[in-house]
Amino acid sequence: MDPAQAQRTARDPDGVDEWQRLVAADARGDDKVVEAALRPRRLDELIGQERVREQLGLVLQAALRRGHPPDHILLSGPPGLGKTTIALIVAHELGTPIRVTSGPAIQHAGDLAAILSSLAEGEVLFLDEIHRMARPAEEMLYMAMEDFRVDVVVGKGPGAMAIPLDIPHFTLVGATTRAGLLPGPLRDRFGFTAHLDFYEPAEIELILRRSARLLDVHLTADGGVEIAGRSRGTPRIANRLLRRVRDFAQVRADGVVTAEAAQAALALYEVDQRGLDRLDRAVLGALLDRFGGGPVGLSTLAVAVGEEAETVEEVAEPFLVRAGLLARTPRGRVATAAAWEHLGRTPPADGAGWAALVAAQRAVPPRGQPGWPAQDQLFGPEA
Ligand SMILES: Nc1ncnc2c1ncn2[C@@H]1O[C@H](COP(=O)(O)OP(=O)(O)OP(=O)(O)O)[C@@H](O)[C@H]1O
Numbered sequence: 001m002d003p004a005q006a007q008r009t010a011r012d013p014d015g016v017d018e019w020q021r022l023v024a025a026d027a028r029g030d031d032k033v034v035e036a037a038l039r040p041r042r043l044d045e046l047i048g049q050e051r052v053r054e055q056l057g058l059v060l061q062a063a064l065r066r067g068h069p070p071d072h073i074l075l076s077g078p079p080g081l082g083k084t085t086i087a088l089i090v091a092h093e094l095g096t097p098i099r100v101t102s103g104p105a106i107q108h109a110g111d112l113a114a115i116l117s118s119l120a121e122g123e124v125l126f127l128d129e130i131h132r133m134a135r136p137a138e139e140m141l142y143m144a145m146e147d148f149r150v151d152v153v154v155g156k157g158p159g160a161m162a163i164p165l166d167i168p169h170f171t172l173v174g175a176t177t178r179a180g181l182l183p184g185p186l187r188d189r190f191g192f193t194a195h196l197d198f199y200e201p202a203e204i205e206l207i208l209r210r211s212a213r214l215l216d217v218h219l220t221a222d223g224g225v226e227i228a229g230r231s232r233g234t235p236r237i238a239n240r241l242l243r244r245v246r247d248f249a250q251v252r253a254d255g256v257v258t259a260e261a262a263q264a265a266l267a268l269y270e271v272d273q274r275g276l277d278r279l280d281r282a283v284l285g286a287l288l289d290r291f292g293g294g295p296v297g298l299s300t301l302a303v304a305v306g307e308e309a310e311t312v313e314e315v316a317e318p319f320l321v322r323a324g325l326l327a328r329t330p331r332g333r334v335a336t337a338a339a340w341e342h343l344g345r346t347p348p349a350d351g352a353g354w355a356a357l358v359a360a361q362r363a364v365p366p367r368g369q370p371g372w373p374a375q376d377q378l379f380g381p382e383a
C-alpha cells in the first residue's frame with residue numbers, strides 16, 4: 001500500500017475530519033462495531049478505574065442484597081474512557097434489562113414520558129449525553145427520579161390538565177462528558193457519581209492485551225508498550241491504534257504486532273511517540289516556529305495553522321495542555337520546555353513566553369491542592 005493510499009484509508013469515513021485523526025477520542029468509523037465486541041461485560045473484567053470499580057461494586061451488591069434497584073448513577077468523564085461500557089456493566093451485574101437513549105433524542109417531555117412509562121420494574125435506563133436533554137424533559141426527569149412519577153399534560157392552553165402517572169422503580173444511569181453543564185438539581189438527584197479519569201500507560205497495556213486476545217492478534221509485550229504510549233490514556237484510542245497496527249503487520253510483516261511494527265505503522269499514520277498527530281504538531285510547530293513559543297493569541301495561532309480557532313481550542317489544545325506541552329495563559333498560548341524538546345527545537349534563551357508561563361504557573365495551585373485542576377484556567381471556561 002503506498003503512503004497516499006494509506007492516508008486515504010486513514011481518512012475518517014464520515015468525511016468531516018480533514019485531519020484524519022486516528023487519535024480522536026470520540027467514536028468514529030468502524031469503532032462502534034468493534035467496540036461492542038471489546039467491551040468488558042462484568043465489573044471484574046474492567047481494567048483500571050480502581051476506585052470507581054470498588055465503589056460501584058458496593059452500590060450494586062448492596063442493591064442486590066436488598067432486592068431493590070440501586071440509586072441513580074451518574075458517569076462523567078472525557079470520551080472513550082468507558083462510560084457506556086460501565087452503564088452496560090451495571091445492567092449486567094444487576095441482571096436487569098437496559099434501555100438505551102440519549103439527551104439529543106429527547107426533544108420533548110413527551111418523548112421521555114413515553115420511555116419512562118414503558119420501563120419494566122428495576123430496569124436500567126441509560127441516558128447518554130444527558131447534558132443535551134431538552135429543558136422541559138429535564139424537569140420531568142427530576143420528578144421521575146425522585147418520586148417515580150410523571151405528570152403527563154393532556155390538552156393545550158387553559159384547558160390543559162396534568163395527569164399524574166406512576167412509573168416503575170428504575171435506575172437511571174446518566175453519562176456526560178460535561179458534568180459542569182448539568183444543572184445542580186439534576187446532579188443532586190444521583191445517589192452515586194463516578195468520575196472517570198485518563199488511564200495510566202500500564203493500564204492501557206493491559207487493555208491492549210485483552211483486546212488483542214479477543215481480536216486474535218498476536219501482540220508482543222514491547223508492541224503493547226509502544227502502542228500504549230501513543231494512546232493518550234484513552235482505551236478507545238488504544239483499541240483503534242491496535243487495529244491499524246495489526247493491519248500494517250498483516251500486510252507488511254508476519255502479522256505479529258511488535259514494537260517495530262507499531263513504530264512503522266504509526267509513523268505512516270503520523271501518530272508520534274506521545275500520541276500527537278498532524279494537527280497537534282501543526283499547532284505546536286506554528287507556536288514554536290512562527291511565534292517563538294508565544295505568548296500568542298488563539299486566533300492568531302489558528303490563522304497560522306490554517307484552522308478555525310474553535311478547532312485549535314477544542315480539538316488540539318485539551319490534549320496538548322494535558323500532556324504539558326502547551327499552556328493557556330492570560331496573555332496567550334505558550335509552549336512549555338517539553339514542547340521544544342518534543343519537537344526537537346532549541347528554545348530561545350530569553351523568550352518572552354517563559355515569563356508569561358512562569359507567571360501563569362504561579363497563579364495555578366499545585367497539583368492536588370484545593371482549586372486544582374483549575375478547569376477554566378487550563379481549558380477555558382466550559383461554554
Ligand atoms: N476500563 C476498560 N477496560 C477495558 N476496555 C475499556 C475500558 N474502558 C473502555 N474500554 C474500551 O474502550 C471503548 C470505549 O469505551 P466507551 O464506549 O465505554 O467510552 P465512553 O466513555 O462511553 O465514550 P463516549 O463519551 O464517546 O460515549 C470500549 O469499547 C471498550 O472496549
Ligand SMILES: [Mg+2]
Pocket residue numbers: 083084085128175
Ligand atoms: Mg459512550
